[in-house]
Amino acid sequence: MTFEIKTDRLVLKVLGPEAAPMVLSFYQRNRDIFEKYEPIIGDDFYTIAHQKKILEFEHKNILKLVMIRYWIFDKNNPTEIIGTVSYRNIVRPIYESCTIGYKMDRNHMNKGFCSEAIKATIPIISSELGIHRFEALILPDNDSSIHMVEKIGFKYEGILRDKIIINGERLDHCMYAYLANN
Template sequence: MNCNNYITGSLPVHTMYTTDRLILKILTPDDTNEVLAFQCRNRELFERYEPTRPPYFLTPAHQQAILKCEYDLARKCASIRFYVFLKTNPRIIIGTVCLHDILRMPYCCSEIGYKFDAAFQHQGYAREAVTKVLNIAFTDLSLHRVFARVMPENTPSLRLLEVIGFTCEGTEYACTQIQGKWEDHIRYALLNPYSSI
């Protein structure tokens, strides 16, 4: 099923996928405690690359509301976030990979975003999870193009995109406000390798 002919009310993708070492799942509000623990463990790390969050961001009620919103967006094929778990420990979230702002024809594209627990970085998990989500984007959703924005100092993320095969398209100057400051981002893109169009 692709994003051009999804059925409203049903998910356009499976709720769970696996790789050699990982489980990728679309979560629901029932998973609020696990998501909140993941966000709290990595607050300092994530805040370096994200907009300023409201004071109530790290509360059960707000995280529950976010999960409900994410699930509703996934059903509409507007945005799909996968939470990443190890097969050896399927209760602890180690990261997320999201296809943001999915656009249908004539664009057929999405922005990919990802973040991983500090304790699980530099072990190939991000590459494994992002590669799987790209496969979902290009096969299950039939997207033509996926792009990413990365702050210039985030060298691990830049290396990840380059290793996967993304092409650097240039710098978007002062494009996103991060912690109250307008920050440059380097833009990368990857075209669907399975498309003949």
């Protein structure tokens, strides 16, 4: 499995528990934005100890090839995380599918970094893991996310009713999917 990818402007890499301070800084800088779209995480999420646990858990799952998360860095500033793209619920064979998730730092939104990262990682996930179907679940009012996935080539497939609890409320999510030619 490829653990580091370079694009014209970005470096995408898998990180280990030693990167917990960097990861924590990324989440703290963007807490108010991310919590609008994510399930309630709790205050312990915003500690180095908790981030280390998550990174260790993810690393074990990456080795099992059931998920992978790339942290996004600007080539001009390789010490600060500006985003992340993850592939979870990797199911092979037969289904050959996964769920994609992504986040960008508030100061790097609307610059094409997230779509650049996704365009660089989908072919690798497809060729190395045999994934054909990539699914994105997006809140219906998240216009910027919907615009981005449509620009990449994801197609709208419908509404998943009461899919995820966010801020104590079950919310519908739009299902978008991208089919790779692996």
